[in-house]
Amino acid sequence: MALTTSIRKQINQLTEGKTFGYNDLAIVKENFSTAAKALERLQKEGLIKKVSKGLFYKPKRTIFGELQPDYEELLRPYLFENGKRVAYETGTSLYKRLGLTTQMAFRIKIASRGKSIKINRGVLQATAVKSYAEVTSTNYKILGLLDAFKDIKQIPDCSVAQAVNRLSAILKELDEQQTDSLIRYALLYPPRVRALVGAVLTYNGYNGAAIEQLKESLNPLSIIKLGLNEMDLPTKSNWYIE
Incomplete structure:
Protein backbone atom coordinates (compact mmCIF):
# COMPACT_ATOMS: atom_id res chain seq x y z
CA MET A 1 0.00 0.00 0.00
CA ALA A 2 2.93 2.30 0.75
CA LEU A 3 4.18 1.82 -2.82
CA THR A 4 0.77 2.72 -4.28
CA THR A 5 0.64 5.86 -2.15
CA SER A 6 4.16 6.80 -3.22
CA ILE A 7 3.32 6.31 -6.92
CA ARG A 8 0.15 8.38 -6.65
CA LYS A 9 2.01 11.17 -4.86
CA GLN A 10 4.75 11.27 -7.50
CA ILE A 11 2.24 11.32 -10.34
CA ASN A 12 0.28 14.15 -8.72
CA GLN A 13 3.49 16.18 -8.77
CA LEU A 14 4.15 15.55 -12.46
CA THR A 15 3.46 18.20 -15.08
CA GLU A 16 0.41 17.48 -17.22
CA GLY A 17 1.34 16.02 -20.58
CA LYS A 18 4.64 14.61 -19.31
CA THR A 19 5.47 11.00 -20.12
CA PHE A 20 6.99 8.70 -17.51
CA GLY A 21 7.98 5.11 -16.89
CA TYR A 22 8.98 2.88 -14.01
CA ASN A 23 12.46 4.40 -13.77
CA ASP A 24 11.01 7.91 -13.48
CA LEU A 25 9.02 6.75 -10.46
CA ALA A 26 12.10 5.19 -8.83
CA ILE A 27 10.50 1.73 -8.81
CA VAL A 28 12.95 -1.14 -8.36
CA LYS A 29 12.50 -4.27 -10.50
CA GLU A 30 11.30 -6.46 -7.65
CA ASN A 31 8.35 -4.08 -7.18
CA PHE A 32 7.35 -3.93 -10.87
CA SER A 33 4.46 -6.38 -10.44
CA THR A 34 2.94 -4.42 -7.54
CA ALA A 35 3.57 -1.14 -9.35
CA ALA A 36 1.86 -2.44 -12.51
CA LYS A 37 -1.31 -3.15 -10.54
CA ALA A 38 -1.19 0.29 -8.95
CA LEU A 39 -0.71 1.98 -12.32
CA GLU A 40 -3.58 -0.06 -13.77
CA ARG A 41 -5.87 1.28 -11.02
CA LEU A 42 -4.74 4.83 -11.72
CA GLN A 43 -5.55 4.33 -15.41
CA LYS A 44 -9.06 3.22 -14.51
CA GLU A 45 -9.44 6.33 -12.38
CA GLY A 46 -8.38 8.44 -15.37
CA LEU A 47 -5.42 9.96 -13.55
CA ILE A 48 -2.97 8.57 -16.14
CA LYS A 49 -3.06 7.18 -19.68
CA LYS A 50 -0.95 4.47 -21.23
CA VAL A 51 1.22 5.24 -24.28
CA SER A 52 2.82 1.82 -24.64
CA LYS A 53 4.16 -0.98 -22.46
CA GLY A 54 5.77 0.62 -19.41
CA LEU A 55 5.19 4.17 -20.66
CA PHE A 56 2.42 6.46 -19.38
CA TYR A 57 1.47 10.11 -19.27
CA LYS A 58 -0.60 12.42 -17.13
CA PRO A 59 -3.22 13.88 -19.51
CA LYS A 60 -3.65 17.61 -19.80
CA ARG A 61 -7.29 18.56 -19.51
CA THR A 62 -8.70 21.58 -21.35
CA ILE A 63 -12.15 22.86 -22.22
CA PHE A 64 -11.74 20.98 -25.50
CA GLY A 65 -10.97 17.69 -23.76
CA GLU A 66 -7.84 15.77 -22.90
CA LEU A 67 -4.64 16.47 -24.82
CA GLN A 68 -2.06 13.82 -25.63
CA PRO A 69 1.66 14.52 -25.06
CA ILE A 142 27.40 18.92 -31.98
CA LEU A 143 27.00 15.31 -33.17
CA GLY A 144 23.84 16.34 -35.02
CA LEU A 145 25.75 19.12 -36.81
CA LEU A 146 28.48 16.68 -37.79
CA ASP A 147 25.82 14.29 -39.12
CA ALA A 148 24.67 17.09 -41.42
CA PHE A 149 28.22 17.46 -42.77
CA LYS A 150 28.36 13.68 -43.24
CA ASP A 151 25.04 13.56 -45.10
CA ILE A 152 25.60 16.78 -47.04
CA LYS A 153 25.02 15.11 -50.42
CA GLN A 154 21.80 13.39 -49.29
CA ILE A 155 19.89 16.25 -47.64
CA PRO A 156 16.55 16.55 -49.51
CA ASP A 157 15.96 19.67 -51.62
CA CYS A 158 19.31 21.14 -50.64
CA SER A 159 22.39 21.39 -52.84
CA VAL A 160 25.85 20.89 -51.35
CA ALA A 161 26.58 24.60 -51.90
CA GLN A 162 23.37 25.61 -50.09
CA ALA A 163 24.17 23.26 -47.22
CA VAL A 164 27.70 24.65 -46.90
CA ASN A 165 26.33 28.18 -46.77
CA ARG A 166 23.81 27.31 -44.05
CA LEU A 167 26.25 25.24 -42.01
CA SER A 168 28.80 28.04 -42.24
CA ALA A 169 26.24 30.41 -40.69
CA ILE A 170 25.50 27.91 -37.90
CA LEU A 171 29.19 27.41 -37.10
CA LYS A 172 29.67 31.18 -36.81
CA GLU A 173 27.24 31.13 -33.89
CA LEU A 174 29.26 28.57 -31.92
CA ASP A 175 31.34 29.81 -29.01
CA GLU A 176 34.97 28.80 -28.50
CA GLN A 177 34.16 25.79 -26.33
CA GLN A 178 31.55 24.52 -28.80
CA THR A 179 33.97 24.96 -31.71
CA ASP A 180 36.68 23.01 -29.88
CA SER A 181 34.10 20.29 -29.21
CA LEU A 182 33.09 20.28 -32.89
CA ILE A 183 36.70 19.72 -33.96
CA ARG A 184 37.30 17.04 -31.32
CA TYR A 185 34.28 15.00 -32.38
CA ALA A 186 34.87 15.64 -36.09
CA LEU A 187 38.05 13.58 -35.74
CA LEU A 188 35.80 10.54 -35.16
CA TYR A 189 33.95 11.07 -38.46
CA PRO A 190 34.92 10.13 -42.05
CA PRO A 191 37.52 12.23 -43.95
CA ARG A 192 34.90 14.22 -45.91
CA VAL A 193 33.45 15.49 -42.63
CA ARG A 194 36.86 16.45 -41.25
CA ALA A 195 37.75 18.21 -44.49
CA LEU A 196 34.47 20.10 -44.76
CA VAL A 197 34.49 21.19 -41.13
CA GLY A 198 38.07 22.42 -41.51
CA ALA A 199 37.32 24.25 -44.76
CA VAL A 200 34.21 25.94 -43.36
CA LEU A 201 35.90 26.94 -40.10
CA THR A 202 38.90 28.47 -41.87
CA TYR A 203 36.56 30.22 -44.31
CA ASN A 204 34.81 31.68 -41.25
CA GLY A 205 38.16 32.98 -40.00
CA TYR A 206 38.85 30.39 -37.32
CA ASN A 207 42.58 29.93 -36.72
CA GLY A 208 42.72 28.01 -33.44
CA ALA A 209 45.49 25.49 -32.89
CA ALA A 210 43.02 22.57 -32.93
CA ILE A 211 42.39 23.09 -36.64
CA GLU A 212 45.78 21.54 -37.37
CA GLN A 213 44.58 18.24 -35.94
CA LEU A 214 41.90 18.09 -38.62
CA LYS A 215 44.37 18.96 -41.37
CA GLU A 216 46.91 16.37 -40.21
CA SER A 217 44.21 13.68 -40.07
CA LEU A 218 43.65 13.93 -43.83
CA ASN A 219 45.47 12.15 -46.64
CA PRO A 220 46.50 14.82 -49.19
CA LEU A 221 46.37 12.19 -51.94
CA SER A 222 42.67 11.47 -51.29
CA ILE A 223 40.54 14.11 -53.02
CA ILE A 224 37.02 14.62 -51.70
CA LYS A 225 34.62 15.27 -54.56
CA LEU A 226 31.61 17.39 -53.64
CA GLY A 227 31.10 19.46 -56.79
CA LEU A 228 31.88 22.77 -55.09
CA ASN A 229 33.48 25.73 -56.86
CA GLU A 230 35.67 28.48 -55.42
CA MET A 231 32.72 30.81 -54.92
CA ASP A 232 30.90 28.20 -52.87
CA LEU A 233 33.83 27.61 -50.53
CA PRO A 234 37.04 29.54 -51.28
CA THR A 235 39.09 27.44 -48.82
CA LYS A 236 38.14 24.10 -50.33
CA SER A 237 41.43 23.47 -52.19
CA ASN A 238 43.42 23.76 -48.96
CA TRP A 239 41.35 20.88 -47.62
CA TYR A 240 41.57 18.57 -50.64
CA ILE A 241 37.97 19.23 -51.70
CA GLU A 242 36.75 19.50 -55.28
Missing part, protein backbone atom coordinates in the same frame (compact mmCIF):
# COMPACT_ATOMS: atom_id res chain seq x y z
CA ASP A 70 3.36 16.47 -27.82
CA TYR A 71 5.87 14.91 -30.20
CA GLU A 72 8.96 15.88 -28.19
CA GLU A 73 7.51 14.43 -25.02
CA LEU A 74 6.57 11.15 -26.72
CA LEU A 75 10.11 10.87 -28.06
CA ARG A 76 11.87 11.78 -24.81
CA PRO A 77 11.74 8.34 -23.11
CA TYR A 78 13.62 6.80 -26.02
CA LEU A 79 16.42 9.36 -25.84
CA PHE A 80 17.10 9.03 -22.12
CA GLU A 81 17.96 6.13 -19.87
CA ASN A 82 17.90 6.49 -16.08
CA GLY A 83 17.80 10.24 -16.52
CA LYS A 84 20.84 10.38 -18.82
CA ARG A 85 20.73 11.13 -22.54
CA VAL A 86 21.82 8.13 -24.60
CA ALA A 87 20.48 9.06 -28.04
CA TYR A 88 19.44 11.95 -30.27
CA GLU A 89 17.27 12.59 -33.30
CA THR A 90 19.15 12.88 -36.57
CA GLY A 91 18.47 12.70 -40.31
CA THR A 92 15.95 14.75 -42.29
CA SER A 93 13.84 15.79 -39.30
CA LEU A 94 16.91 17.30 -37.62
CA TYR A 95 18.12 18.91 -40.83
CA LYS A 96 14.75 20.57 -41.22
CA ARG A 97 15.13 22.16 -37.79
CA LEU A 98 18.62 23.30 -38.74
CA GLY A 99 17.18 25.10 -41.77
CA LEU A 100 18.82 22.80 -44.31
CA THR A 101 15.61 21.48 -45.87
CA THR A 102 11.87 22.03 -45.87
CA GLN A 103 11.13 18.34 -46.38
CA MET A 104 9.18 16.45 -43.73
CA ALA A 105 10.40 13.07 -42.47
CA PHE A 106 7.70 10.46 -41.99
CA ARG A 107 10.23 8.17 -40.32
CA ILE A 108 12.89 9.74 -38.15
CA LYS A 109 16.34 8.41 -37.28
CA ILE A 110 17.62 7.97 -33.75
CA ALA A 111 21.37 7.80 -33.20
CA SER A 112 22.89 6.03 -30.22
CA ARG A 113 26.27 4.49 -29.55
CA GLY A 114 25.36 1.65 -27.27
CA LYS A 115 21.87 0.57 -28.30
CA SER A 116 19.64 0.18 -31.32
CA ILE A 117 16.51 2.29 -30.88
CA LYS A 118 13.65 1.52 -33.25
CA ILE A 119 10.12 2.83 -32.78
CA ASN A 120 6.88 1.73 -34.41
CA ARG A 121 4.11 3.35 -32.37
CA GLY A 122 1.44 5.22 -34.30
CA VAL A 123 2.74 8.57 -35.52
CA LEU A 124 6.11 7.87 -33.90
CA GLN A 125 8.18 5.90 -36.39
CA ALA A 126 11.96 5.68 -36.10
CA THR A 127 14.89 3.67 -37.41
CA ALA A 128 18.15 3.21 -35.52
CA VAL A 129 21.58 4.47 -36.60
CA LYS A 130 24.88 4.21 -34.77
CA SER A 131 26.39 7.43 -33.46
CA TYR A 132 30.10 8.13 -33.83
CA ALA A 133 30.53 8.84 -30.11
CA GLU A 134 28.86 8.16 -26.79
CA VAL A 135 25.89 10.50 -26.62
CA THR A 136 25.54 12.97 -23.74
CA SER A 137 23.42 16.00 -22.97
CA THR A 138 26.42 18.22 -23.75
CA ASN A 139 27.49 16.78 -27.09
CA TYR A 140 24.35 15.64 -28.92
CA LYS A 141 23.81 18.94 -30.74
